[in-house]
Amino acid sequence: MWECPDFFAALPGNTSGLDLSAAIPNRAKHVLKMSLDSCDKYMVGVYDLEADKFVPDNVVDDRRLWLRIDYGNYYASKSFFDAKKGRRIIWGWANESDSSSDDAAKGWAGIQALPRTIWLDSDGSQLLQWPVEEVESLRRNETNHQGIELKKGDMFEIKGTDTLQADVEIEFEPGTMDEADAFDPSWLLNTEKHCREADASAPGGLGPFGLVVLASDDMEEHTAVHFRVYKSKHKHMILMCSDLRRSSLRSGLYTPAYGGFFEFDLEKEKKISLRTLIDRSAVESFGGGGRVCIMARVYPVALVDDRGAHMYAFNNGTTAVMVSQLKAWSMKRAQVNVKKG
Numbered sequence: 001m002w003e004c005p006d007f008f009a010a011l012p013g014n015t016s017g018l019d020l021s022a023a024i025p026n027r028a029k030h031v032l033k034m035s036l037d038s039c040d041k042y043m044v045g046v047y048d049l050e051a052d053k054f055v056p057d058n059v060v061d062d063r064r065l066w067l068r069i070d071y072g073n074y075y076a077s078k079s080f081f082d083a084k085k086g087r088r089i090i091w092g093w094a095n096e097s098d099s100s101s102d103d104a105a106k107g108w109a110g111i112q113a114l115p116r117t118i119w120l121d122s123d124g125s126q127l128l129q130w131p132v133e134e135v136e137s138l139r140r141n142e143t144n145h146q147g148i149e150l151k152k153g154d155m156f157e158i159k160g161t162d163t164l165q166a167d168v169e170i171e172f173e174p175g176t177m178d179e180a181d182a183f184d185p186s187w188l189l190n191t192e193k194h195c196r197e198a199d200a201s202a203p204g205g206l207g208p209f210g211l212v213v214l215a216s217d218d219m220e221e222h223t224a225v226h227f228r229v230y231k232s233k234h235k236h237m238i239l240m241c242s243d244l245r246r247s248s249l250r251s252g253l254y255t256p257a258y259g260g261f262f263e264f265d266l267e268k269e270k271k272i273s274l275r276t277l278i279d280r281s282a283v284e285s286f287g288g289g290g291r292v293c294i295m296a297r298v299y300p301v302a303l304v305d306d307r308g309a310h311m312y313a314f315n316n317g318t319t320a321v322m323v324s325q326l327k328a329w330s331m332k333r334a335q336v337n338v339k340k341g
Helices: 100-106 133-138 185-189 191-197 301-305
Strands: 003-010 029-036 039-048 053-056 075-082 087-094 116-120 127-131 139-145 148-150 154-157 165-174 209-215 223-231 236-243 257-264 272-279 282-287 292-297 310-315 321-331
Touching: 003 039, 003 075, 003 116, 029 053, 029 075, 039 075, 087 292, 127 272, 127 282, 133 139, 133 165, 148 154, 148 310, 165 209, 165 310, 185 191, 191 236, 191 257, 209 272, 223 272, 223 282, 236 282, 236 292, 257 292, 310 321
Parallel strands: none
Antiparallel strands: 003 029, 029 039, 039 053, 075 087, 087 116, 116 127, 139 321, 148 321, 154 310, 165 272, 165 321, 209 223, 209 310, 223 236, 236 257, 272 282, 282 292
16 A cells, blocks of 8 residues: 655756746656655656656566665655745654553654755656755754774764764765675665674674764663675665664664665765764664665663763774764754644
């Protein structure tokens, strides 16, 4: 069953959105998004207005291989055209992953993920997403580092930031791609399984490297958002994981290892970017400039006790990785306008 369908036009390589009530340019593509299998998936294709017919560019029988809006806890999204700024914005829902009794005790359940600007990449084959620019108005107390070399087993603590409400942007630059392991296409059928097997503590040729958030003093609680680089036929395949299995010492929680792959020309691009926003129980990550997005819900004891937590950039791969740029901000609370009465 398909839920919450969405259908919109987009110009490849253009971050501006298209107003569906106006004339659509000839070279525009159309995106059909649907919610099923507990996630939001989509197809890119061509819409014939006269015939009222949508034809996907690629027809894939196995829906496990369909493109996804988000590879984590994200569902029932809907996009709209923002006429004021000429962009398309998508907004999705993230439910709770603790118990129903916890929901009853809180008196509420489920949150909205951050609103994201959404557009087609330059070849019109994949959607890219990024938090709307207004989120940056909540930043304060910037921390900035450059040129940090992370050898195997290194962890660099990011200090001076409210680790429970933070916005972190990191650029990782591998020194060499020679040690990257070979890519197995069968992994695409179950990326969560592969993230469980190739977790943040399992050394690979190139990776895992990434970010550890909401970590306790002894690291018994932590959430790892990380990359692995694999050799493919033409370009590199990048695995991005958000591993929640050690996110909390509490029992009765749903703690998967989310994951998604994206193709990347590492020889050309040189750097792999990661942006992660932490808002207490929400950890929302954007990899490779928004090629893979993973929304997660976590419930570490540190949140309940309000003890604070640690945050680290790390590398557990055999090949050293350079952090060419690391920026982190504490985040203010957003002002939410609620109409009363």
